Structures are given as structure tokens and as C-alpha cells.
Amino acid sequence: MLEKVFSSEALREAWEILVEEFPLAIWETFYVTVLSTLFAIAIGLPLGVLLVTGSKNGVMPLPKWLMATINVIINLLRSVPFLILMILLIPLTRLIMGNPVGAAPSIIPLTVAAFPFVARLVEGSLRELNPGIIEAAQSMGARPMQIVMKVMIPESVPSLISNATIAVTTILGYSAMSGALGGGGLGRIAINYGYYRYKYLVMLLAVVLLILMVQLFQELGTRWAIKADKRLKK
Helix, strand or coil: CHHHHCCHHHHHHHHHHHHHCHHHHHHHHHHHHHHHHHHHHHHHHHHHHHHHHCCCCCCCCCCHHHHHHHHHHHHHHHHCCHHHHHHHCHHHHHHHHCCCCCCHHHHHHHHHHHHHHHHHHHHHHHHCCCHHHHHHHHHCCCCHHHHHHHHHHHHCHHHHHHHHHHHHHHHHHHHHHHHHHCCCHHHHHHHHHHHHCCCHHHHHHHHHHHHHHHHHHHHHHHHHHHHHCHHHHC
């Protein structure tokens, strides 16, 4: 088996695919992951803030029915496996992008799958804050929005960055899975060549590159979080 995988013919084919298809696949995986993360944060960050500030003991409590509805929607979206969610969102993807197949269209299901996850991560980061900081801001007459923008979010920046790194690596994994349903990037190469054509060496190369990308995002996120942590500057 190993002799067949690493035969001279297999090595030659893998090299040709590496040169011809991998550069585009790496770029597709990168931009799909980054854009999906940005869109997920744009939706998930306000939702996460709302889950904390709108709760019973939050700085701007919202009606119970509204908070319950938001929680149910987030929990429902988080509970659906990504591949099934991608199938369910084909009509929406086709409506927005015109075509449900390809790298760019996969941004839609990736965003929908990721923003509830981001919302929960943001909620966790904000709930870690010392209540005394918020009480001090309230005692000085700060309005709810001022507390959110000038106290809660700035104080949670290191944790938010760390959680954003988790979100990026999770979305990167989802982007690889999207290759099973016509998504682009390294996932498409791994599925098309490794699963359908039994070119395991090509699949192995795709997996190694995905691992390297995860390591890169993780390293950048960790360094950014450490740099943003004011406690480490004292």
C-alpha cells in the first residue's frame, strides 16, 4: 500500500497537482476563511454583547421573550452539523451569490455556521469581566452604551482576540468540509483527489497545508492577544 502511495508515478502526479492547483486552492481557503470570520464577527459580536447586556442583571435588560428567542436561534444554528446546514442554505446561497457551488459561495454557509459560535465566545469573554468594573462605571453615571463601548469591550480585548483565533481555526476546518459539497480550496482537492481518485499523497499534502494554516492563524492570534493584554505590560 505504502509503495503504491509513494511510487514514482504517484510522486510525479502529486507534484504536478501541487504546482498547478495548490496555489489557487491555498488562496481560496485563505480568503474564504478570513472573509467568513469577518462576517461572522460582524454579526456575532453584537449578538454576544446583547446576550450579556440584555440579560436580567445586564446594563440594559431586554424583554424575556426577546432574549429567549435569540438564545433559541443561536442554539438551533449551533446544533445543526455544518454539512447539513450547507445543504439547507443552498437556496439562500443561490439567491445571494447566483451559484451555490464554488469557493466564494461557501462564505454564506460558513458565516451562518460561525456567527452563533462567535456570539457564544463573545458572551463568555464578557461574562469573565469583574462586575466591580461595571459597577464603578455605573456609579460614575456612565450610560449603558458607554459602559459597553468604553468598559466592557476594551477590558475584554485579549479574551476576544483569543476567541477570535478559535473562531478562525474552526471556520478553516469548516471550509475544508465544504469541499465535499462543491466548495473550493484545499478541501476540494482533498475530496476530489484523495476520496474520489484514491490519490492519498495529494490528500496528505492538502491536510499538511491545512495544519500549517491553522498553526499560522493560531500563532498570530496568540501573539496579538498577548500584545493587547494590559496586565502583561505592568
